[in-house]
Amino acid sequence: MTRPRRSHLFMPGSNPRALEKARNLAADGLILDLEDSVAPDAKSAARDGIAAAIAAKGFGKREVLIRTNGLDTQWWAEDVAMAAKASPDGILVPKVSSIEDLRSIGRDLAHLGAAPSVKVWAMIETARAVLHAEELAEAGRDPSCRLAGFVFGPNDISRETRIRMLPGRTAMTPMITHCILATRAAGLEILDGPYSDIANPDGFATECAQARDLGFDGKTLIHPSQIEACNAIFTPPEEEVARARKIIAAFELPENVSRGAIRLDGAMVERLHADMARRTIAIADAIAAMSKG
Numbered sequence: 101m102t103r104p105r106r107s108h109l110f111m112p113g114s115n116p117r118a119l120e121k122a123r124n125l126a127a128d129g130l131i132l133d134l135e136d137s138v139a140p141d142a143k144s145a146a147r148d149g150i151a152a153a154i155a156a157k158g159f160g161k162r163e164v165l166i167r168t169n170g171l172d173t174q175w176w177a178e179d180v181a182m183a184a185k186a187s188p189d190g191i192l193v194p195k196v197s198s199i200e201d202l203r204s205i206g207r208d209l210a211h212l213g214a215a216p217s218v219k220v221w222a223m224i225e226t227a228r229a230v231l232h233a234e235e236l237a238e239a240g241r242d243p244s245c246r247l248a249g250f251v252f253g254p255n256d257i258s259r260e261t262r263i264r265m266l267p268g269r270t271a272m273t274p275m276i277t278h279c280i281l282a283t284r285a286a287g288l289e290i291l292d293g294p295y296s297d298i299a300n301p302d303g304f305a306t307e308c309a310q311a312r313d314l315g316f317d318g319k320t321l322i323h324p325s326q327i328e329a330c331n332a333i334f335t336p337p338e339e340e341v342a343r344a345r346k347i348i349a350a351f352e353l354p355e356n357v358s359r360g361a362i363r364l365d366g367a368m369v370e371r372l373h374a375d376m377a378r379r380t381i382a383i384a385d386a387i388a389a390m391s392k393g
């Protein structure tokens with residue numbers, strides 16, 4: 101199933117108002133956080149709040165992920181136990197750095213009886229994770245790992261590597277591209293990390309457009325005010341969808357059925373462009389279905 105993942109909004113599991121508000125926000129996905137946005141003494145209440153919010157339902161077609169604390173923390177066991185019971189669409193695990201981490205997550209979910217529909221998303225936010233991105237993504241071929249994709253974590257990357265988070269992301273772009281290639285080679289999805297300067301919509305829009313052009317499927321967000329622009333930037337424009345339909349129709353004409361390349365409106369088009377066109381249409385249709393509620 102093609103699922104739009106243009107905008108995934110993080111919210112602290114310790115903020116009941118945010119959890120409630122999320123039911124009516126136009127984000128494609130919600131990430132109910134137990135990690136960095138929740139203080140140590142609020143972890144337990146946040147866990148209870150997330151379990152209750154998921155049990156109450158009402159998130160519609162939005163993809164719901166729980167971000168747990170890391171595998172090596174004192175909170176992991178209780179976080180994963182709650183998530184296995186709550187049965188969200190997936191868990192997002194921070195600081196995954198090795199194949200062994202992914203196997204261990206899969207084993208814990210299986211041991212806890214989590215439904216097969218509960219997928220695993222790995223935050224790529226350590227130097228080791230970036231270096232091993234290809235190996236980590238290949239774990240997606242092992243169904244016991246349940247791996248659905250990566251979320252890039254620029255803040256932790258910056259903390260560990262001392263690479264600065266600057267407008268334009270020149271220093272981070274090589275590692276972003278490395279991670280995107282790793283996911284594509286393994287048939288996985290990848291979401292960009294958040295943009296912290298909520299008060300700078302122009303900077304945010306520029307970073308969203310860059311993320312789209314680099315190949316991300318969407319971006320993670322931290323504030324509702326970022327949803328609309330993010331959705332617009334990651335939605336295929338109408339002219340792109342119209343062109344995609346035209347390419348597909350052209351290859352279906354009897355005279356083109358056995359041709360690999362054709363001329364369309366003056367330009368060469370090959371069958372690989374028809375494949376790309378089918379994906380554009382699938383995403384556009386999924387977005388339209390999503391907005392129908």
Ligand SMILES: CC(C)(COP(=O)(O)OP(=O)(O)OC[C@H]1O[C@@H](n2cnc3c(N)ncnc32)[C@H](O)[C@@H]1OP(=O)(O)O)[C@@H](O)C(=O)NCCC(=O)NCCSC(=O)C[C@H](O)C(=O)O
Binds near residue numbers: 111254294
């Ligand atoms: C960043 C915030 C702390 C700002 O909070 P605040 O100034 O209080 O927000 P507003 O007053 O503007 O809020 C207006 C209304 O919107 C609701 N709201 C705000 N944020 C969210 C949200 N994220 N989800 C849902 N609803 C939200 C408020 O409740 C207000 O509602 P109303 O009462 O109707 O007026 C805050 O936005 C926030 O906590 N954001 C999320 C922070 C977070 O989750 N961070 C973790 C993810 S980023 C990360 O971890 C980095 C990554 O790992 C890496 O390494 O890069």
Ligand SMILES: [Mg+2]
Binds near residue numbers: 225
């Ligand atoms: Mg992080």
